[in-house]
Amino acid sequence: xxxSRLLLYAARRVLLIVPVLLVALLLTFALTxxxxxxxxxxxxxxxxxxxxxxxxxxxxxxxxxxxxxFAFYLRDLAxxxxxxxxxxxxxxxxxxxxxxxxxxxxxxxxxxxxVLVAIPLGIVAAIKKDSWIDQAARVLSVLGVSMPxxxxxxxxxxxxxxxLDWLPGPVGRTGSAIQSAEPITGxxxxxxxxxxxxxxxGQAVRALVLPCLTLAFVTMAPIxxxxxxxxxxxxxxxxxxxxxSLGLPFRVVVLRHGLKNALVPILTVIAAVYGYALGGEVxxxxxFSWPGLGLYSYNAILNSDFPAIxxxxxxxxxxxxxxxxxxxxxxxALDPRVKY
Amino acid sequence: MNDRDIRDRLTAVTRRDVLKxxxxxxxxxxxxxxxxxxEPAHGTQQVTTSKTPxxxxxxxxxxxxxxxxxxxxxxxxxxQTTIQNTFDQLTQYQQIDKTVAGVNFKGVDTESINGMLAxxxxxxxxxxxxxxxxxxxxxxxxxxxAPLIAxxxxxxxxxxxxxxxxxxxAAVPDxxxxxxxxxxxxxxxMDAPNLLLLKNNTMHNTSSLDVKxxxxxxxxxxxxxxxxxxxxLAPGNGPFILDEYVPGDRIVLKANPNYYGTKPKLAKVIQxxxxxxNERELLLKRGEVDVIMVPPVKDLNSLKQxxxxxxxxxxxxxxxxxEMNNKVAPFDKKEVRQAVSYxxxxxxxxxxxxxxxxxxxxxxxxxxxxxxxxxxxxxxTDLKKAADLLSAGGFPKGxxxxxxxxxxxxxxxxxxxxxxxxxxxxxxxxxxxxIQKLAFAPFNEQEQGKKLQVWIDxxxxxxxxxxxxxxxxxxxDSPTNYVSYSNPQVDSLIxxxxxxMDKEARLTASKQAQQLVVxxxxxxxxxxxxxxxxxxxxxxxxxxxxxxxxxYAYMYKE
Numbered sequence: 001x002x003x004s005r006l007l008l009y010a011a012r013r014v015l016l017i018v019p020v021l022l023v024a025l026l027l028t029f030a031l032t033x034x035x036x037x038x039x040x041x042x043x044x045x046x047x048x049x050x051x052x053x054x055x056x057x058x059x060x061x062x063x064x065x066x067x068x069x070f071a072f073y074l075r076d077l078a079x080x081x082x083x084x085x086x087x088x089x090x091x092x093x094x095x096x097x098x099x100x101x102x103x104x105x106x107x108x109x110x111x112x113x114x115v116l117v118a119i120p121l122g123i124v125a126a127i128k129k130d131s132w133i134d135q136a137a138r139v140l141s142v143l144g145v146s147m148p149x150x151x152x153x154x155x156x157x158x159x160x161x162x163x164l165d166w167l168p169g170p171v172g173r174t175g176s177a178i179q180s181a182e183p184i185t186g187x188x189x190x191x192x193x194x195x196x197x198x199x200x201x202g203q204a205v206r207a208l209v210l211p212c213l214t215l216a217f218v219t220m221a222p223i224x225x226x227x228x229x230x231x232x233x234x235x236x237x238x239x240x241x242x243x244x245s246l247g248l249p250f251r252v253v254v255l256r257h258g259l260k261n262a263l264v265p266i267l268t269v270i271a272a273v274y275g276y277a278l279g280g281e282v283x284x285x286x287x288f289s290w291p292g293l294g295l296y297s298y299n300a301i302l303n304s305d306f307p308a309i310x311x312x313x314x315x316x317x318x319x320x321x322x323x324x325x326x327x328x329x330x331x332x333a334l335d336p337r338v339k340y
Numbered sequence: 341m342n343d344r345d346i347r348d349r350l351t352a353v354t355r356r357d358v359l360k361x362x363x364x365x366x367x368x369x370x371x372x373x374x375x376x377x378x379e380p381a382h383g384t385q386q387v388t389t390s391k392t393p394x395x396x397x398x399x400x401x402x403x404x405x406x407x408x409x410x411x412x413x414x415x416x417x418x419x420q421t422t423i424q425n426t427f428d429q430l431t432q433y434q435q436i437d438k439t440v441a442g443v444n445f446k447g448v449d450t451e452s453i454n455g456m457l458a459x460x461x462x463x464x465x466x467x468x469x470x471x472x473x474x475x476x477x478x479x480x481x482x483x484x485x486a487p488l489i490a491x492x493x494x495x496x497x498x499x500x501x502x503x504x505x506x507x508x509x510a511a512v513p514d515x516x517x518x519x520x521x522x523x524x525x526x527x528x529x530m531d532a533p534n535l536l537l538l539k540n541n542t543m544h545n546t547s548s549l550d551v552k553x554x555x556x557x558x559x560x561x562x563x564x565x566x567x568x569x570x571x572x573l574a575p576g577n578g579p580f581i582l583d584e585y586v587p588g589d590r591i592v593l594k595a596n597p598n599y600y601g602t603k604p605k606l607a608k609v610i611q612x613x614x615x616x617x618n619e620r621e622l623l624l625k626r627g628e629v630d631v632i633m634v635p636p637v638k639d640l641n642s643l644k645q646x647x648x649x650x651x652x653x654x655x656x657x658x659x660x661x662x663e664m665n666n667k668v669a670p671f672d673k674k675e676v677r678q679a680v681s682y683x684x685x686x687x688x689x690x691x692x693x694x695x696x697x698x699x700x701x702x703x704x705x706x707x708x709x710x711x712x713x714x715x716x717x718x719x720x721t722d723l724k725k726a727a728d729l730l731s732a733g734g735f736p737k738g739x740x741x742x743x744x745x746x747x748x749x750x751x752x753x754x755x756x757x758x759x760x761x762x763x764x765x766x767x768x769x770x771x772x773x774x775i776q777k778l779a780f781a782p783f784n785e786q787e788q789g790k791k792l793q794v795w796i797d798x799x800x801x802x803x804x805x806x807x808x809x810x811x812x813x814x815x816x817d818s819p820t821n822y823v824s825y826s827n828p829q830v831d832s833l834i835x836x837x838x839x840x841m842d843k844e845a846r847l848t849a850s851k852q853a854q855q856l857v858v859x860x861x862x863x864x865x866x867x868x869x870x871x872x873x874x875x876x877x878x879x880x881x882x883x884x885x886x887x888x889x890x891x892y893a894y895m896y897k898e
Contacts (some may be wrong), residue, residue, distance in 0.1 A: 023756065032700055036778075036781075036782035036786065037781030037785050038781065039781065041781070041784045041785045042780065042784050043406070043414065044502075045414030045415060045502060049505075049819055050819055074808065087406055088587060089405075089408070089570035089571050090587065091571075091887025098586075099587070124746055157619075157622065158622075161626065162625070168621045168628070169619070169626055169628045169631075170616070170619040171400075171614065171623060172588075172590070172612070173589065223884060225603075231552060286616060287616065287619070289612075289614045289615060289616070291613070296588065297584075299404075301779075302751070302779050302781065302784075303781050304781035
């Protein structure tokens with residue numbers, strides 16, 4: 001019964017994706033048309049007659065009213081086409097498919113690192129309130145939210161690449177003397193393992209270290225803070241005090257009774273940060289020349305590449321909705337009080 | 341414990357607190373000297389070795405491919421470079437040792453044109469007949485014949501690629517003016533004989549695609565497969581082949597084993613996409629790459645001190661302008677434009693903005709372009725003359741003048757810094773001047789729509805010909821005459837001499853046109869920025885071409 005209710009809820013949420021995507025698309029469409037700049041001027045260049053430029057704008061429907069342009073876009077979308085990027089001349093869907101693995105791999109590893117550090121740190125800080133560990137955790141959290149990410153990335157590059165020469169420079173996912181590798185999944189580390197290509201795995205991991213550290217430092221902060229806050233609250237609760245007084249081992253009390261009850265808000269923060277990172281780590285990608293979605297969207301915005309911007313927003317909105325759906329389902333699984 | 345004890349306990353400063361505070365202060369105080377100790381001593385360099393294989397050149401480039409179609413390339417130099425190195429053209433410039441503005445370098449003589457795909461060419465009154473070399477093939481082995489070349493040109497016209505504009509400028513109005521005489525000879529007829537055709541044919545935009553590949557990817561709505569070839573590089577006939585392209589990451593070329601000409605010394609060229617100039621510099625210093633394009637100008641002097649590197653700088657006819665919309669007040673008055681020209685701190689722009697890596701420019705025809713003549717120049721920085729002219733223009737001490745907005749591209753540091761220097765001087769004349777930064781797309785849109793009041797931009801003519809150059813910038817009906825300058829005398833000269841065959845008359849008339857343009861001051865010639873490339877010490881063979889595209893066939897590593 002509960003399972004069927006959950007399935008029904010999941011199905012309703014999946015159906016909700018479509019109207020949300022439409023609204024996001026409409027807003028993006030409107031904003032891109034309102035802001036000055038159009039891609040035709042950039043693509044056609046200066047060596048073109050006024051008549052030819054007008055013809056190109058007509059072919060791209062840019063001389064039509066807004067609602068007509070939107071209708072044409074929806075028509076193409078219904079046929080599975082996100083349009084052609086003006087900056088890459090490739091299909092937007094192909095561009096996104098090529099770049100998504102780079103971003104997903106980077107963000108996922110960074111989030112894993114953040115979670116592995118932030119949650120234990122938050123737990124220890126909550127247990128040893130006002131101790132030096134708690135103070136250090138607070139300082140790290142403040143640094144994480146206040147330190148400019150681009151500064152951190154550049155400093156890490158300067159120290160570990162330029163000065164110490166321990167790690168590769170900002171040349172993307174593989175070193176400059178690369179080994180060409182036909183992608184299987186597009187996730188380099190996974191592809192390397194699947195192919196048994198240890199040198200490629202080594203290159204991919206080394207290239208991931210600095211951008212992951214940069215991103216993880218920033219994403220760690222809110223996770224650590226939330227973990228500390230919720231754990232501190234949970235550890236003060238009656239049932240935890242009861243569990244302690246009944247003689248349960250401290251580790252069991254903290255992890256099974258404390259953390260499990262604190263997990264829901266922590267997971268919410270993780271989901272929010274994960275979604276944000278997937279769509280917004282542009283600066284990290286610029287600093288490390290990482291060929292992912294962030295750099296793609298950044299170039300698209302600078303060049304008023306409408307199809308690319310719209311495609312990117314669609315993808316990120318979809319990812320957000322999937323992440324939050326997963327969060328809700330996990331929350332329901334964790335917390336029996338949650339009923340849908 | 342009572343309240344007083346609790347209060348005392350909370351407020352008391354213990355010895356432990358003092359020790360903790362002291363340790364923190366020492367630690368903070370130690371950070372700075374520690375960082376200083378870690379920093380390499382000024383004036384000393386580490387000797388860094390290149391990490392790239394000796395037969396592979398790794399080039400850090402600034403951007404990605406925007407199109408692979410030679411007929412449609414516009415803004416992306418990496419795309420144009422890729423096409424230039426994978427396709428040969430009918431003709432090419434002669435390489436020579438040059439000296440421009442006191443700088444010696446290997447460059448090209450744009451008045452001496454040799455055959456490339458064409459082993460020979462014969463120019464008659466109204467036509468040029470190109471005789472193709474024997475044994476030419478595309479990289480897939482398809483023989484290159486005259487009919488294929490003619491079809492390639494037809495494609496340029498009928499797909500309305502950018503290059504058809506260039507052919508029309510050389511009095512070749514349609515593809516029927518191009519035909520194959522037999523299997524080895526291509527004739528291009530001109531409506532009027534001119535010197536531009538051979539020069540225009542050296543450009544990568546005129547590269548001919550194999551018509552077999554075009555037909556294989558043509559559709560009913562796209563008979564010339566323009567959509568397909570924007571996304572895919574056609575099999576070429578140049579010294580290199582596209583080996584791999586990973587969007588956003590790298591463009592890899594490998595030597596073409598079937599190339600008819602001198603085989604490249606390099607086996608491979610990896611063009612790594614690194615958008616940030618400072619990152620490219622870091623990579624070069626560490627030996628991760630061998631060449632960087634568009635290096636940060638502010639760092640060129642310090643890079644020159646690095647014994648592992650060489651800074652290649654090429655003075656060239658590139659113009660860096662302050663463009664004034666001649667149809668928008670107050671720049672619709674010649675006196676005001678002249679006043680602004682007198683107010684510009686030219687020396688500061690060359691020294692402080694470009695750190696000496698720019699030439700003074702005193703004419704619409706820059707240094708290194710034939711007929712360049714700075715003798716008509718009169719606008720040396722003189723605020724008093726500027727004030728007098730502003731007054732003559734109806735705005736004494738700037739009173740009554742409309743507010744002025746200098747627009748610059750947001751990602752262009754040199755333009756912004758120049759604008760700040762210009763603003764400072766114009767304010768001394770009593771003018772109300774602000775600076776507006778726009779992202780690339782809106783800047784482009786407004787510039788091409790002629791909606792800007794005054795802005796900074798630059799121009800480089802790929803064909804090193806004064807009339808070609810002036811046709812684009814100062815001819816009244818040119819689509820790229822963004823300042824809306826109009827002078828019937830200048831137009832008349834351009835119309836008469838662009839297609840003229842009389843070399844001497846062309847050069848003489850060019851000086852006349854330059855004098856008129858300097859007098860009218862439709863634009864202010866801020867300077868001529870050098871083209872700069874920084875390479876590792878062991879990289880040799882760089883040849884400067886006027887289109888600023890690398891020719892990897894001549895480059896090698898010692």
